Amino acid sequence: MAGPTPLQLRCCAASGCRSAGSEALQAALLAARDQLGGAAEAVTIKPVGCLRLCGRGPLVALDRSDGSELYAELTPDQAPALLAAATGLGDGQGDALAGRRIDPADPFFALQQAVVLEGCGLVNPESIDDALAHGSYAQLKRVLLECTPEQVRDQVKRSGLRGRGGAGYPTGLKWDTVALQPPGARTVVCNADEGDPGAFMDRSVLESDPHRLIEGMAIAAYAVGADQGYVYVRAEYPLAIERLRLALKQARAKGLLGAGIAGSSFNLRLEVRVGAGAYVCGEETALLASIQGQRGTPRPRPPFPAQVGLWGAPTLINNVETLASIPVILREGGDWYASIGTEGSKGTKVFALSGAVANTGLVEVPMGTSLRTVVQTIGGGVPGADGPNGGVKAVQTGGPSGGCIPAHLLDTPVDYESLRDLGSMMGSGGLVVMGETTSMPEVARHFMRFSVNESCGKCVPCRAGTVQLLQLLDRFVERQASIADLERLEALCRMVGATSLCGLGQAAPNPVLSTLHYFRQEYQAACRDPGQCEPLDACLLQEVTP
Amino acid sequence: MIAPPSAQSPPLAPSSPQADLPPQAVERTTRLIRQHRGRADALIEVLHQVQELYGYLPAGALAQVARELKLPLSRVHGVASFYHLFRLEAPTAHRCAVCLGTACFVKGGGELAARIERRLGLRLDDPAGNGTWALEHVSCLGACGQAPVLVVDGQLEPRLPMDDPAALDARLEALGLADGAGAACGGAS
DSSP: OOOSSEEEEEEEEEEHHTTTHHHHHHHHHHHHHHHHHGGGOOOOOEEEESSSGGOOSSSSEEEEEEEEEEEOOOGGGGHHHHHHHHHHHOOOGGGGGGTTTTTSSHHHTOOOSSSSTTTTTTTTTTTTTHHHTTTTTHHHHHHHHHHHHHHHHHHHHHHHHHTTTTTTTBHHHHHHHTSSSSSSOEEEEEEOOOTTTTOHHHHHHHHHHHHHHHHHHHHHHHTTSEEEEEEOOOTHHHHHHHHHHHHHHHHHHHHHHHHSSSGGSSSBBEEEEEEEEEGGGSSSSHHHHHHTOOOOOOOOOOTTTTTSSSGGGGEEEEHHHHHHHHHHHHHHHHHHHHTTTTTSSSSSEEEEEEESSSSSSHHHTTOBBBIIIIIITTTSSSTTTTTTTTTEEEEEESSSGHHHHEGGTTTTTTTTHHHHHTTTTTSSSSSEEEETOOOOOHHHHHHHHHHHHOOOSHHHHHHHEEEEEEHHHHHHHHTTHHHHHHHHHHHHHHHHHHHHHHHHHHHHHHHHHHHHHHHHHHHHHHSSGGGSSSSSSHHHHHHHOO | OOOOOTTOSSSSSSGGGGSSSSSSHHHHHHHHHTTTTOOGGGGGHHHHHHHHHHSOOOHHHHHHHHTTTTTOOOHHHHOOOOOTTOOOOOOOSSSEEEESSSHHHHHHHHHHHHHHHHHHOTTOOOOOTTSEEEEEEEEOOOOOGGGSSSSETTTTOOOOOOOOOHHHHHHHHHOOOOOTTTTTTTTOO
């Protein structure tokens, strides 16, 4: 079968597969290649970024002239068998790989559309030459030589791209706001402080295709007139930081960053700033404070960072996925991007699928795909469960700022407005599936604990309100609550949401409110005397404050 | 200047706590601050590097950083105490972090934490631990595909078998999280 097309083994070297032993596997493959010799010597073995199905790592993709195959959960002693399979010599050894081969037609892969992730799993994240061979920086060079900043911003506006960090602000509009500030210095900042539990999209992009992000940032800087930029990465992602730093160094060495980029008059200095474990730094004003070496506390807006940001200069802050979408948008055109997705939410979205679901990993689908498709068809539902909803009780989106969407609403299309209407939010893209055994008051308490820990303490509603909410939720989890507690819980949620200074506090009650809305019976059942709870209004009148 | 409460030296002598620090480390700190050209906005980077040097942020080192970055000690201490990853106390010899992110939570991260608490005889997020081990929580390591996960002395441990208690115990045992290690505090040799 060995045709003229070179055989290639792509070994996932992102942190998911690494923790499952991908480094030892790659070493074993290299050793096996040396040992086998002959036809095996023609096999290229290269490390790549995420191959998506993180839950079954370590993953290896095999490219042959007639297509690609994917193998999962490989151990180093299976390396010779895999090489034999690659070279077509070892039909007899097929048994050694039984159950390891994954059908590429599986909905997990077939229903995905790679746009942001198009290079993820294909390029070697540590090699700029490989990235260049896959087309990285081509759009930056073209834009610098052929387009004005206005033309770039126009394409981004046409694309309809909205911020992928969660809030969904139109990216083109934000770029315009920064670009049209009075003359002076500007800064671009990439928010890679991906703190939502259950989210690992940005980590995957940084670990798998860092040059795409750098190119997107450079184009953004050109479009808004910035000559310096920072990538703010959370310290919990050491591999992402290492690869990003290496990529920046390589880009500088190739003249793709620094002074006079690609023969133009455009200059850009990019630096990495590492966080130190504070979730609130994902909030843009707190992030700016942290970049300036201060406590990461937010400040009131306006002025928005687009007007007054780092060191007082207009600052463009975009999320990793937003910036990584830019090179494709410029290559294929804004109209092409806008043709994907729904009326209000264009393009694709990357989700990190995890929790009680058969296939955990990274999923990129067009906006507007139903939650059911993502969770049941792509994700395969809850392992070992069946039924119309595949054993799914709820899907948590948006992390501690989002909510739990119950199984009967799984047909909701995934877009910004639909999720917000359900009391949740898009958030950065973590989707955590919960099975029937998960208790919703416990989930709410879990998120409230997180918010208590992460509240920066600057404003009282968040600092004290989250603690009070947690104490109330404790009573529900411990089945010590009364109906009056339910009322108090709701009132306090509304107060904290309405009066907190920043998004963290404003959204902290969301997991409580959404579980109260969809799973109220679980809270009622947790009251001391469940009989009291029906009907609700009548028992409120009788309730005596303890 | 007010020395942080943990400092044993009198507050008026900013150089005296530093006397307890190894001279090479003090020198190294000066060098790395110079590498950042003494810029105040590099404070967090500097603190990361100093913590790497000592394993935590000793009071004397914070005073040195403040002096050499020309910042009030209050500002340096404020930043060091704000961020979860900075430690103001010397760490225990071994450390274990249990992920309590949503995916790990759904897959039994809470029970895992409780089990390790019992095995080691310590409390979650008590920096003193049992004298040898300390157990802390992390909010998400982005390894949600491998949930539930632990980090034992810097090494990520994926997919702990929560549905098989015997296998789980064997796995924890192999990681050095020995049963009864905390029964006699510091009894683990």
